[in-house]
Amino acid sequence: MSNSSIDKASVVNRYLPAQLVAKENADAFAPSNIALCKYWGKRDVELNLPVNSSLSVSLAHLGSHTNISHSDTGLDRVRLNNKDLSLDSNFSRKVIAFVDLFRRGQKIALTIDTRNNIPTAAGLASSASGFAALVLALDEFFSLKLEKSVLSAFARMGSGSASRSIYTGFVRWDMGTQADGMDSVACQLDSKWPDLCIGLIKVSSAQKPVDSRSGMTRTIETSKLYPSWPEQAGSDLITLEQAIAEKNFSQMGACAEKNAMSMHATMISAWPPLVYWLPESLAVMHKVWQLREAGVAVFFTMDAGPNLKLLFEACSHSVLQAEFASMEVVRPFSD
Ligand code: 2P0
Numbered sequence: 001m002s003n004s005s006i007d008k009a010s011v012v013n014r015y016l017p018a019q020l021v022a023k024e025n026a027d028a029f030a031p032s033n034i035a036l037c038k039y040w041g042k043r044d045v046e047l048n049l050p051v052n053s054s055l056s057v058s059l060a061h062l063g064s065h066t067n068i069s070h071s072d073t074g075l076d077r078v079r080l081n082n083k084d085l086s087l088d089s090n091f092s093r094k095v096i097a098f099v100d101l102f103r104r105g106q107k108i109a110l111t112i113d114t115r116n117n118i119p120t121a122a123g124l125a126s127s128a129s130g131f132a133a134l135v136l137a138l139d140e141f142f143s144l145k146l147e148k149s150v151l152s153a154f155a156r157m158g159s160g161s162a163s164r165s166i167y168t169g170f171v172r173w174d175m176g177t178q179a180d181g182m183d184s185v186a187c188q189l190d191s192k193w194p195d196l197c198i199g200l201i202k203v204s205s206a207q208k209p210v211d212s213r214s215g216m217t218r219t220i221e222t223s224k225l226y227p228s229w230p231e232q233a234g235s236d237l238i239t240l241e242q243a244i245a246e247k248n249f250s251q252m253g254a255c256a257e258k259n260a261m262s263m264h265a266t267m268i269s270a271w272p273p274l275v276y277w278l279p280e281s282l283a284v285m286h287k288v289w290q291l292r293e294a295g296v297a298v299f300f301t302m303d304a305g306p307n308l309k310l311l312f313e314a315c316s317h318s319v320l321q322a323e324f325a326s327m328e329v330v331r332p333f334s335d
Helices: 008-013 090-103 127-141 148-158 160-166 212-222 226-246 249-268 279-293 314-323
Strands: 025-037 042-044 054-070 077-080 110-116 170-173 186-188 196-201 299-302 308-313 328-330
Touching: 008 090, 008 148, 025 127, 025 160, 025 226, 025 249, 025 299, 042 212, 054 127, 054 160, 054 196, 054 226, 054 328, 077 090, 090 110, 090 127, 090 148, 110 127, 127 148, 127 160, 148 160, 148 186, 160 170, 160 186, 170 226, 196 314, 212 249, 226 249, 249 299, 249 308, 279 299, 279 308, 279 314, 308 314
Parallel strands: 077 110
Antiparallel strands: 025 054, 054 110, 054 170, 170 186, 196 308, 196 328, 299 308
16 A cells, blocks of 8 residues: 555546536435445555455445535535534535535535435445535536546545446446556446345444544554455456356355455454454344355345345345345345
8 A cells, every 4th residue: 555646636637627617506316335346455545546446236226415506605515414514524524625626726615415315224334425426416516527437536536435336236446557546447337137136234323433444554554364355356356247247146145245254354354453243243144144054045245334235136035024124125226
């Protein structure tokens, strides 16, 4: 991992017109996404350039709506889920710093209004859909008409996983090799899988003790297992793309579960250990393994937190809903 000599502003600047023209108003939506092959580790912390390529599925209508308009107070306003936030809050600071990349010091006071429709009960993070929706709204507000790959690169500078939320369906984020990161962008895969279901199982919605950014740094710096991760992720990506193209559910589910467990193995072997699991997380894992023993085709994946996402096909929905009563189900290709 290195600190880049290239800063975000100089990269974004190359794509902006000499004179910015602002519309009255712009509105955008971006979906949340769940990685089947995870992003864990940065080779460049300024630009969020990853150590490995990753692959996700977007969550259809679950995500973030962002509206940008002129602020009539002369100061920026940041709103989240219908409430005004203090400009000193972490969320406001991140949003304003990101918007500043686009206004280049021009005095254009804006209201940035974000609404997440991800049920809080699902325990999903919203930085991926949030930054993707913000980039799409900025593109519209300033009539930039940027290509989707450029929008994906810009969203990645806000939060790595946001690069994937520019697209729907199955999405691959290629790690890229360029120093400015403009080839570290996501693209949509052709395949659709109408029967695919994602079951969101909330174990806890408490703030995680170590955020992903610090967790990745700690893992790279202290885990002796981490050097095996890029190779594991690289081969999992190939297996997953093949399984998706062939609609081989057991191959896809097994690979996604193994990939998540391998990522967690690198975290657990960091020092101090990064254990995002709670006892309830482990209980759900055991239940999934028991159900699989009993013939139900279900697998799980987990991110940097205690909540689980179940992967199954529509034919298993009713039996799984009975086992996990509070599970929220999303069908990425038919919702
Ligand atoms: C992923 N995660 O691929 C992985 C799996 C968490 C575990 O992307 O530092 O919020 O903003 O680039 O994108 C979460 O990390 O991190 C994440 P930053 P981000 O979905």
